[in-house]
Amino acid sequence: MKKTILLSLFLFVFNQMKAQEFSRKDSLQGGLREERTCYDVLRYDLDIRIDPEKKWIFGSNTITFKVDDDTNKIQVDLFENMAIDGITLDNMPKIEFTREYNAFFIHFPKILKKGEIHKLRISYYGNPIIAKNAPWDGGFVFTKDKKQNPWIGVAVQGTGASLWYPCKDSQTDEPDNGASIKVAVPNGLMNVSNGRFLGSTDLKNGYTRWDWEVKNPINNYDITVNIADYVHIHDNHEGLDLDYYVLRYNEETARKHFDNDVKPMMNCFQSKFGKYPFFEDGYKLVETPYLGMEHQSAVAYGNKYKKGYLGMDLSGTGAGLFFDYITIHETGHEWFGNSITSKDIADMWIHEGFTTYTETVFIECIKGYDEAIKYVNGQARNVQNNRPIIGQFGVNREGSGDMYYKGSLLLNTIRHIINDDVKWWKLLYNYSETYKKQIIDTKTVIDFFNKESGLDLTSVFLQYLTTTKIPKLVLSKKGNKLNYKWENVNADFKMPIDIIINEKPLRLQTNTENQELKIDKKLLLEEIYVKTNQFYIKVERK
Structure with missing residues (x-):
């Protein structure tokens, strides 16, 4: 108990020391006020139309939520360049709201009581922000494939899902009962989103609506659209549906390429981290006009069917050239990031450090320990040590990009401190299973590793996560x-x-x-x- 209290105190003081000038806009997006904590999102039901030529979205999101504390006002988020056309609550039309930056506050005509369940329908439209360099900056990508067909994707990790649809834009709250994503696109194109395909409907207006449904809780930023002239490749691995949606002219290449990595990867990851966490929703790789993103059950793939990272080995050792980096890394996020999620993006190392380590794990599964150790140590050349890995809490600020490689090196260090591989693999497996589909923080990780290892690893974690000093x-x-x-x-x-x-x-x-x-x-x-x-x-x- 004493160690736990001291750890909590240290993290609090660390965050205060890092405090800098942040705006009201930052705290509205990253903070937790009563207008956010008073309700729990149960489900999202998106129903939108996307016009590729006008780069325009029109539609609605219905938010089913449970009231956790009596309230007559809640915060929902939508970037201020997107217009709200109207809000209804259950059978009550024209609910009033006020906007403040990328947040809007909904004012109900009566007190909503704790335990009640309501449906909030928000109609909206607008031109979403277009990314300049997806996926590193958030936004949509509107481009065309080699046949001049529209090719559209979106990636908003860090920036926020409210860039393109109204939601409670906080990692602390995922829709417990999943989501439906209905997207109408011009005839001749297909939309691929998360979860299972339910069917398509010709709307008789030049558009076809593609309906998808997610059964599991899902991060806001994981909900996605992918629009193109896709072909569908189906496979199955030990009961898990494997579906690939690729540009029509890449079908033959994709069949061979994905077959080389996906099944060995699933064997490895499921043996080390537990059963694929979103079995009910299946697993998909979807070809995108940007490099990649861990969209849950619809992993964005843009590595151009090359081995390594666009044909390069980021470790500089050559050990990473026998597999497709994007397939392995972004799928690793299904366990670390999508299943286990950090409460605040300041703790995104919980996503990226563990997922970067899954690359090393995959190499060890296929090539053995020596190649894996060569790879993980090669990653050290990418560490900048410019800022601490843990960012600023409550203001939507990540820490250093060192959360990737330094985070992975930290885990390799912890493994060898434990110095017992049987215990190490059991610990990693139990960590993944214990916090499956849960939202956690750094303290939770450290406490678990201390308990399972029987060692006090606190000072080691804090050294690598909260300082730029290498021992x-x-x-x-x-x-x-x-x-x-x-x-x-x-x-x-x-x-x-x-x-x-x-x-x-x-x-x-x-x-x-x-x-x-x-x-x-x-x-x-x-x-x-x-x-x-x-x-x-x-x-x-x-």
């Missing part, structure tokens, strides 16, 4: 004494380190205090091998 092992020698300690770390940092002296492995329980080990006085410091491939550290020999 430095300082070795010095005087006579027959080896002196060792950690520098460039928090005062309470402690972490064991494995070394080899004269072919004999040793584990040094190391902290910030100078410690001694008796050695052969003829031994040179350069002859002491430190296992830096197992721990993300620096070494200084004095």
